[in-house]
Amino acid sequence: MNCRLTSAGAVLDFIRHNSIQTIILDSSVSGCNLSDLIFQIRKYLRATPLNMLVISDVSAEHFVVDVITAGCTGFIIRPYTLDTLKRHMRIKPEADAVHVSEELLAQGQSLLATGDYAAAIGEFKEIVAEKESEGSDEARRYFEMGMQYLLERKFGKAIVAFNNALRLNSLFIKAYEGLAEAYRGRGDMQNYQEYLQKAADEYARMDQFAEVKRVFAKITKQDIHAPNAYNTLGIELRHKKLYVEAVHAYINALKLSPQDENIYYNLAKAQMFAKRFDDALSSIRKCLELNADHSEALDLYRLFTKVDWNDDKSAKVAENNKALNQIAND
Amino acid sequence: MATLGRSNIRACPVCGKMVHCPEERHTLLHCRNFLLKQLYQESVPFRRKMLQERVNSLNERLSLTGQNLLDT
Incomplete structure (x- = not known):
């Protein structure tokens, strides 16, 4: 369903009652600051994968930094071509490691829906296995990469890196929630509680990343001569x-x-x-x-x-x- | 309404920050941070030079180096 809204309030109201895949925002949305609106949408939809494009006639550095750190997934400056828009509209990027895990997640969720808990647990565990065994923190790696690109004013790369961090956060949240549900289905309440807690921890981390991004954006905008x-x-x-x-x-x-x-x-x-x-x-x-x-x-x-x-x-x-x-x- | 003469808010003689005397802790380290923050945001070369000199003088007094803020 396509819907065209003119105010920030209407957008927030709409996302509360509808399933959203893509939001295209104009830089002159009425009702509130654009970066605040993006932040609110992200905050509300949290772990939901979402394509959020900004089409703007403003390309001032401060504005771009604000909308990127608020969580947009694409930034297009007017005038633009249809090809540019199509390129940014692509919801699923090329097959990468995150994409493979996202497919595993979908399989796990459909197995969960059919009641095949053991198989679902297998799929979900495969997603979180690398994170848990090696203690590797890919989401943080992407997040820090995004901050570095922001500092270097490489905005396109910063968007990609922040998006990957968000995708990984969402992926782990869904996988942990899936594991919790599957264990509950099998009557294993101890594992159910454990994975529910892990999902909550990931949610908290996602919120912290969002907060860090906002603080960092403020610093890089104000303290232009800061050595570090x-x-x-x-x-x-x-x-x-x-x-x-x-x-x-x-x-x-x-x-x-x-x-x-x-x-x-x-x-x-x-x-x-x-x-x-x-x-x-x-x-x-x-x-x-x-x-x-x-x-x-x-x-x-x-x-x-x-x-x-x-x-x-x-x-x-x-x-x-x-x-x-x-x-x-x- | 309190007059300015009776106010507890004073300008720090070292850095110029307005300090609420009984409640706000303000040491030379706070002065250094205050001046550094001004330096980070100042784009006029002449003013930057003046601020830099004041930071250097404070660094000397505090036996510190560099231009990074200290968590006070």
């Missing part, structure tokens, strides 16, 4: 209590500035709040090896080990360290 946008991102995320994401941001920051003691200090702080005390101490040590006069790092080292850096450079985290636990829990 990932460091600024890490600080913002740490203040938002997104500790895991903050740690990832600092690790990326260190790839750009490996000799910056301040980033090691910031990383240590994020690791401390994430309660990874040994990792945090190791980061403080690296900071002090680069700058033995770093007063904040010296204080943090004392807090962790209860000894001074100059007295013992290889001290371990003090046991029963109430002060540290209290700060980390704040």
